[in-house]
Amino acid sequence: MYEVHLTGNFPRPEPLIDVSRQFDRGRTGENDLEEQLTSSTRALIELQITNGLDMLVDGQLSWQDLFRPLSELFYGIEAGTLTRWFDNNTFYRVPIVHGKVRRSEVAVAKYYRHDLMPTSRRCKAIMPGPYTFAKLSENTAYASFADLVDDLAHSLADLSRELIESGCKFIQFNEPSLCTATAEELKIAKHGFELLAKNSAKTMVQTYFGDVSRIIDELLDFPVTCIGVDLYANDIDTISKYSFSHELSCGCVDGRNSLIEPPEQIVELMTKVRNEIEPHQLYLGPNCDLEFLPYPVAEKKVNLLGDVRRRLNGQ
Amino acid sequence: MGSNLFPTQEIGSLPKAPWLLSYLRSKNLDQADFDHLEKWSETSKFEGKQEALNILSQPKTKEKEQRLRELASLFGIRFLESSGLDIVYDGESNRIEMYEHAIRNANGFEFYGRVRSFDNRYYRKAACVQKVGFRVPYHLNEFKYVAKHAKKEVKVPITGPYTLAEWSFNEYYQQKRMGKGNDLRTIKQEAKREFLLDIANELLRPNMDSLVQAGARWIQIDEPALATRPEDVPLFVEAFNECTRGVNCKLSVHICYSNYQSLYPHILDLKNCSQFALEFANRDTSRQSAYEQLRLMKDSGDTREIGLGVVDVHVNTIEEPKVVMERILEAAKFIDPAKIYVNPDCGLRTRPWNVTYSKLRNMVAGADLARKSLGD
Numbered sequence: 001m002y003e004v005h006l007t008g009n010f011p012r013p014e015p016l017i018d019v020s021r022q023f024d025r026g027r028t029g030e031n032d033l034e035e036q037l038t039s040s041t042r043a044l045i046e047l048q049i050t051n052g053l054d055m056l057v058d059g060q061l062s063w064q065d066l067f068r069p070l071s072e073l074f075y076g077i078e079a080g081t082l083t084r085w086f087d088n089n090t091f092y093r094v095p096i097v098h099g100k101v102r103r104s105e106v107a108v109a110k111y112y113r114h115d116l117m118p119t120s121r122r123c124k125a126i127m128p129g130p131y132t133f134a135k136l137s138e139n140t141a142y143a144s145f146a147d148l149v150d151d152l153a154h155s156l157a158d159l160s161r162e163l164i165e166s167g168c169k170f171i172q173f174n175e176p177s178l179c180t181a182t183a184e185e186l187k188i189a190k191h192g193f194e195l196l197a198k199n200s201a202k203t204m205v206q207t208y209f210g211d212v213s214r215i216i217d218e219l220l221d222f223p224v225t226c227i228g229v230d231l232y233a234n235d236i237d238t239i240s241k242y243s244f245s246h247e248l249s250c251g252c253v254d255g256r257n258s259l260i261e262p263p264e265q266i267v268e269l270m271t272k273v274r275n276e277i278e279p280h281q282l283y284l285g286p287n288c289d290l291e292f293l294p295y296p297v298a299e300k301k302v303n304l305l306g307d308v309r310r311r312l313n314g315q
Numbered sequence: 316m317g318s319n320l321f322p323t324q325e326i327g328s329l330p331k332a333p334w335l336l337s338y339l340r341s342k343n344l345d346q347a348d349f350d351h352l353e354k355w356s357e358t359s360k361f362e363g364k365q366e367a368l369n370i371l372s373q374p375k376t377k378e379k380e381q382r383l384r385e386l387a388s389l390f391g392i393r394f395l396e397s398s399g400l401d402i403v404y405d406g407e408s409n410r411i412e413m414y415e416h417a418i419r420n421a422n423g424f425e426f427y428g429r430v431r432s433f434d435n436r437y438y439r440k441a442a443c444v445q446k447v448g449f450r451v452p453y454h455l456n457e458f459k460y461v462a463k464h465a466k467k468e469v470k471v472p473i474t475g476p477y478t479l480a481e482w483s484f485n486e487y488y489q490q491k492r493m494g495k496g497n498d499l500r501t502i503k504q505e506a507k508r509e510f511l512l513d514i515a516n517e518l519l520r521p522n523m524d525s526l527v528q529a530g531a532r533w534i535q536i537d538e539p540a541l542a543t544r545p546e547d548v549p550l551f552v553e554a555f556n557e558c559t560r561g562v563n564c565k566l567s568v569h570i571c572y573s574n575y576q577s578l579y580p581h582i583l584d585l586k587n588c589s590q591f592a593l594e595f596a597n598r599d600t601s602r603q604s605a606y607e608q609l610r611l612m613k614d615s616g617d618t619r620e621i622g623l624g625v626v627d628v629h630v631n632t633i634e635e636p637k638v639v640m641e642r643i644l645e646a647a648k649f650i651d652p653a654k655i656y657v658n659p660d661c662g663l664r665t666r667p668w669n670v671t672y673s674k675l676r677n678m679v680a681g682a683d684l685a686r687k688s689l690g691d
Contacts (some may be wrong), residue, residue: 014428020435064434082433087544089482091433211500232499257503258427258442258484265494272497293484294428294440 002270002282002312003054004305005124007172007206007228007251008289009066010059011298016040037062041113047299051306054283055124055170058113065092066128066174067136069111074155076101080138086176086209088256088292095137101151103158114166122170125163129173129205130156130196131189136177146188153192157199164201171196172204172228176288178219179210179233186218197223204228208251208288213238220246230287232256236269240276248279251287253305258297263307270312284308320691321643321657321682322401324622326569326592327472327537328413328662329394329406329671334371335387339380344371355668359393384409385460392465398672399679402468402533405461407662413474413537414482415439421518422448424483442484447513452525459529470533471526472662475568476515476554477547478540485510508550515558523562533565535592539661541570545577552584559587567592567622571661575608579615592622594660597629599642606642609649621650624660625681626674631666633673639681640688652689657682 012020019036022028044059063069065085071077079093109115117123130153134145142148160171173196178189196203205219206228212219213234219227226247229239232254250273252266266284274282285305290298334348348371356364363386370379370386391406410416418424423445429437458471488506496502523534536558541551559566567590570578575593582591591612599605609621625642626634639657646655657678663671 011430017429017435017437024435084542089438089540089543090431093433232503235498235500237498252499254499254503257486257489259486259489259493262493269497269499292430294430297427297442 002274002284002309004051004309005053005055005249005283005285006048006057006059006290006302006305007208007249007285007287008060008126008174008255009063009291010044010057010061010289011291011293011295012061013040013043013295016061038113038116041116045116045118047302049118049121051302052309053302053305054309055122056117057124057126058116060111060126062111067095067133068093070128070133071095072106073104073108073111073159074101075099075104076141076151077137083136090292092136095133097134097137097139097141097148099141101148101155103155108159108162108166112163112166114163114168117167119167123168124170124172125160125168126172126174126206127156127159129175129178129189130192131181131185132175132177135181135185145185146191149188149192150195153195157196160196160199160201160203164199168201170202170204171199172206173224174206174208176207176209178205178207178215179212181215183218186215190218190222193222193224202226202247204247204249206249209233211235216242220244226281226283228283231269232287236273236276240273242277244277244279246279247281247283248273248277249283249285252284253286253301253308255286255288255290255301256292258293260297260300260304263304263311266304266308267311270308284312320652320686320689321655323399323679323682324402324470324592324656324658325395325400325404325406325675326622326658326660326662327404327407327535328410328664329391329408330664330666330668332387332390332408334367335383335408338371338375338383341375351668355390355394355672358672359390359397361390361393363389388457388460389464392461394672395675396465396467398675400467400675402470402656403465404470404472405457407472407664409457413472413539413662414479415441417453417474417479417518418483420451420453422446422450423487440482440484442486443488443510444486446487447510447517449518449521452522454522455525455529458526458531462530468533469531470535470567471531472535472537472569473519473522473526475536475538475551476511476519476558477551478538479514479518480507480511480554481540481543481547483510488513507547508553511550511554512557515554519558520560520562523558527562527564531564533567534562535567535569537569539569539571541578542573545574548578548581552581555588556584556586562587565589567620569593569622569661571624572597575611579611579617583615583617588619590620590622590656592624592656592658594624595646596624596627596634596642596660604645606645606649609646613649618651618654620654620656621646622656622658625657626659626678628659628661628663628666628674631670633670634677634681636677636680636684639678640684643682643685644688647685647689657685 204226571594
């Protein structure tokens with residue numbers, strides 16, 4: 001059985017963009033913004049259900065970037081200057097670590113809308129992994145990088161526990177920076193994941209924008225349930241040489257190009273992956289967030305995933 | 316040393332004139348719009364003020380809009396000239412912005428909606444859905460108008476092939492390759508190269524040819540996206556050489572917010588480029604001089620001109636002429652002074668008009684101080 005899920009932030013629909021901008025300019029109130037956020041999130045959940053996606057996400061429509069809510073959900077972090085988000089024409093605010101990182105009192109429900117998910121469906125929460133979080137932060141408080149990774153991991157573990165208590169079955173940790181990590185950093189990252197592994201949910205390390213072939217030996221030792229790979233940044237023949245005891249999530253739909261891939265070609269590719277790698281469980285989804293696309297295109301990508309899922313599972 | 320040392324130039328955009336924007340958006344003009352026109356007309360000795368006021372006081376028509384656009388262009392020219400610059404354009408006063416203006420006037424593209432740049436800031440990103448093609452010479456009328464009215468040397472800024480490709484979705488060229496093998500990474504990269512070269516050959520070269528035929532003597536190719544993927548610098552070089560092949564005028568390239576180390580040695584292969592206009596002031600700190608990076612040019616034996624960014628376009632702080640002078644003299648340790656042009660880091664469109672003007676005036680004054688300090 002192939003399972004399908006989304007792997008990151010979803011773009012905002014046009015009405016939500018407009019309300020967000022009006023809110024910034026003081027032309028509309030918090031209630032209007034909240035109402036639009038809620039209805040947009042409901043619509044996205046419905047879109048996933050309609051297409052048969054196996055694990056639902058809330059799309060994180062209120063998130064400005066992968067780290068911003070964490071500057072509220074954690075003590076010790078504030079949002080800093082704008083910096084390019086990898087090789088994209090999109091920018092994030094560098095998290096400034098100015099004190100000991102720990103979970104704050106801000107309710108998790110402010111930024112994770114799993115309250116809107118039907119209880120009958122499995123859902124997934126997405127957050128930065130501790131290594132990428134530390135790597136892309138400006139550290140002004142910790143004596144060592146490893147200490148920062150560990151404290152971020154502890155705080156992310158606390159957050160994960162709350163999400164699991166609210167019904168999440170799967171926690172995805174985004175780790176795009178891992179692809180360029182040094183050997184020493186990989187050890188630090190692995191230790192961070194050992195701290196994260198102490199919960200009851202399935203965990204996933206999601207790599208993207210990078211080639212994992214250089215780090216794959218170490219990655220296969222990470223204590224996670226699932227490893228996510230961006231097939232637009234990797235040669236599948238290289239990955240096929242490795243034996244996967246983990247579940248594998250393949251980013252086979254491009255979140256950075258509006259081209260709607262021909263479904264039969266995705267089916268062919270995923271069948272090849274299944275036959276050659278034989279993972280315990282195979283997931284497919286976008287290679288990264290879909291928020292690099294305009295909303296109508298992102299919707300089409302979800303429809304494509306639904307189509308591919310039906311074809312692969314013989315429905 | 317001669318008095319022609321350190322010519323001063325702009326890089327491209329100015330803020331949009333508020334009275335033009337109000338008119339185009341069919342909004343009632345407020346006092347601030349009129350004050351802006353009044354103040355800067357006097358400062359710039361803009362001869363079109365009365366005519367602009369007449370148009371602004373009348374119902375909007377297509378003809379009047381066209382004339383107001385021309386006057387906004389003239390306003391930009393005079394603004395830049397009055398700041399003392401040696402080389403000018405019109406502040407790109409009638410372009411939507413550097414990406415959208417080119418793409419909306421090309422064949423093969425379609426806009427689907429907005430994508431986030433950061434926070435709640437979005438931009439419209441187009442998809443290439445057919446083979447890229449030339450539709451109209453989209454800078455020609457603008458250039459003719461500037462050339463006719465400018466009293467100083469004219470340089471035409473245009474958006475380069477790499478930036479147009481990098482800021483677009485590539486559907487058409489990737490679609491052609493889908494199904495030819497399972498390596499999506501290779502498919503994507505090959506499609507990108509073909510897309511880029513078609514932009515260079517089918518879109519940009521015809522546009523540049525039209526400008527040269529109309530008398531353009533200097534075209535600046537803007538490539539702000541080159542910072543995005545250092546591994547693509549060889550691709551950029553290939554595209555630049557294609558789009559400038561046979562284009563008979565002075566050609567320069569503007570690059571900003573980039574790791575300049577990644578440009579070398581590849582950009583030594585740019586065949587038809589006589590100047591690099593680069594951003595430096597933004598990265599110049601008390602701890603580390605940004606201008607030491609010019610050692611890269613020196614060590615590579617690169618003897619081209621440098622357009623030296625001495626004014627930061629992202630802050631409202633006005634650089635003192637002395638600071639500008641010091642930056643120029645620092646650069647002169649690595650580059651032959653006769654090869655140094657002086658400019659802001661990038662276009663000034665995000666700064667208020669008074670800040671823009673003060674920055675340019677001080678830049679010009681700083682270049683003068685630098686000239687004098689070298690004995691002129």
